[in-house]
Each structure stands twice: as C-alpha cells, then as structure tokens.
Amino acid sequence: MVAEKVFTQLRRGTLEYCVLALLQGEERYGFDLVKELGEIDGMVTTEGTIYPLLARLRREGLVETSWRESESGPPRRYYRSTASGGQALADFTADWERFRTSVDAILRRGNEGRRK
Amino acid sequence: MSADRLIEAYLNELATAAEALPAERLTELIADMTTHIAEARADGATSEDDVRAVLQRLGDPRDIVEAATDGLVQVDVPPRFRLRDFGAVALLLIGPFALVIGWLAGVWLLWTSDRWTRGEKLLATLGWPIGYGVAVVCDWTSIPLGLTLAIAAAITVAPLIPLLKNGQPGRSATRTRLAGATPATSSNR
Numbered sequence: 001m002v003a004e005k006v007f008t009q010l011r012r013g014t015l016e017y018c019v020l021a022l023l024q025g026e027e028r029y030g031f032d033l034v035k036e037l038g039e040i041d042g043m044v045t046t047e048g049t050i051y052p053l054l055a056r057l058r059r060e061g062l063v064e065t066s067w068r069e070s071e072s073g074p075p076r077r078y079y080r081s082t083a084s085g086g087q088a089l090a091d092f093t094a095d096w097e098r099f100r101t102s103v104d105a106i107l108r109r110g111n112e113g114r115r116k
Numbered sequence: 117m118s119a120d121r122l123i124e125a126y127l128n129e130l131a132t133a134a135e136a137l138p139a140e141r142l143t144e145l146i147a148d149m150t151t152h153i154a155e156a157r158a159d160g161a162t163s164e165d166d167v168r169a170v171l172q173r174l175g176d177p178r179d180i181v182e183a184a185t186d187g188l189v190q191v192d193v194p195p196r197f198r199l200r201d202f203g204a205v206a207l208l209l210i211g212p213f214a215l216v217i218g219w220l221a222g223v224w225l226l227w228t229s230d231r232w233t234r235g236e237k238l239l240a241t242l243g244w245p246i247g248y249g250v251a252v253v254c255d256w257t258s259i260p261l262g263l264t265l266a267i268a269a270a271i272t273v274a275p276l277i278p279l280l281k282n283g284q285p286g287r288s289a290t291r292t293r294l295a296g297a298t299p300a301t302s303s304n305r
Binding site: 052 | 141144145148149151152154155156158159173174175176177179180183184186
C-alpha cells in the first residue's frame, strides 16, 4: 500500500463503525467478529485491538453484551448493537457518504489535471 | 507443549504491558485475549506454527494496550504520607536533647529513607554535631550565651528545613498509572 500511515489513520477512524455495522440485527461473539473482519481486505491489521474497541463501545452504551455457554469451549460473550449504536452508525454513514463524495471529487480533479 | 509456551509468553508480555491499566480493564483484556486464543485453537489452530500465526494476527501487545488506554490519562501517583519520614526529622531535631539514642534512630531513619538526596542527608546528619561543636567553641570565647545558643540552634535546625521543604517523593512512591473515567467523545454523535 502506498501510504500505510494514512490508511492506519483511516482504519482507526472507521473501524468502530464497521464493527457496529456487523452487529446490526445480529449477535456475534468476539472471535467470530474478529474472524469476519479479518477476512475483509485491509480492514484489520492488529486483531487484538478489536477487543479494547468492543469494551469502549460497551462503555459508551453503543453495544451490549451477554454471556452464553458454548459446546466447544469457554463461555462466549456475545455482542449486539443497542438502539443508540444503530443511531451512531446511521449518523456516521451520512457523514461518511458526504465525506467520500468530496474526497472522490477532489481526487478526480487532481487526476484529470495530471493527465493534461 | 511448545504452543502452550508461546501462548504463555504472549499473555505474560501483554500483562506486563498492561500493568498501568485500571484493574478492571486489565482483567477484561487478559480474559478476552485468553478466550480468543482458546477459540482459535478449538477452531483448528493446533500446531505450533498455527498458534504462532494466531498470536501474530492478534498483534503486538503494546498496540493492544494502547487501544485499551483510550480515554485514560497518565497520572503521577502522589507520594504517600509517610510517618517514618516525619519521625526522622523530629528525632534529628529533639533526639539529642532526650537521649543520644533518639538522635541515632533519627539518623538511621534518615539514611534508610528514599525521600531525600545524599547531600541533604549528609547536611542533616552533620547539623547537630556541628551545632553542638560550635556551641562548645563559643562557650570558651566571650560571646554572650544567648547568641551562642542562637548560632548553635540555627546550625542545627537549618539543614532540617530542606528535608521538610524538598522532601522528594520516595522512589518507591513515584509511580504512574492510567486513570480517569471520562468516556471518549466523538464528534459524530
């Protein structure tokens, strides 16, 4: 990747909303969530940081958790988005779309100028 | 089993890096990581190489702790009130008038404390003997008794003032920890 630093920043800013998005209308336990995010290209570089992120979302009331037994191993903590988590995601999505449109427009202008 | 040792080393490294976190966050973080690793092994990561890859994907413990530090600020733990340090100063001051052993106890408390620098300790130790010596010398001369006592008292007490004033926080007392319950705020909400 060209600008690894920039993408680290972008990832840092957007990851929590990607996590929230995966928890809409669906419960997941930590390992399952980390695995799913890990399969998306360029989304997560340090899987371990997802757990502190989930803890923060819980402290902020954006996700809630419940413990459940599993057949294969230790009890699992399931995460689910709360109503305010859904609202935060909706707000971010609107802001993100506006932001993305602006960046795309500027990048396009730059690339057209470069070809002249 | 070597895979177990890898995991143990990783979790130890994480616990060390997370030492400054509030107890609740530390416990939760270690529990989350332990569970994740157990799930990964149940999911098929059985060989040593598999486990190594799982740990590598989890990432550097320091990065994980940094993520868990969110919303916390580093604070210096204030030096604790320590009776023994005040005892040292008190005994150095009044010990000689009671019994010499009181003064010796003060000197012992002084030198075994980590609250002061070596220079301060030396001055405080020499203060009383020198003050006493000066008083004896003055007694031979024609200096009035009142003035002799004032000079001796000044020499005795002066070195104790920096002890009280500059009392550095004990090395064992200066620790930093992470604290603060202020939740991180986001401009998107």
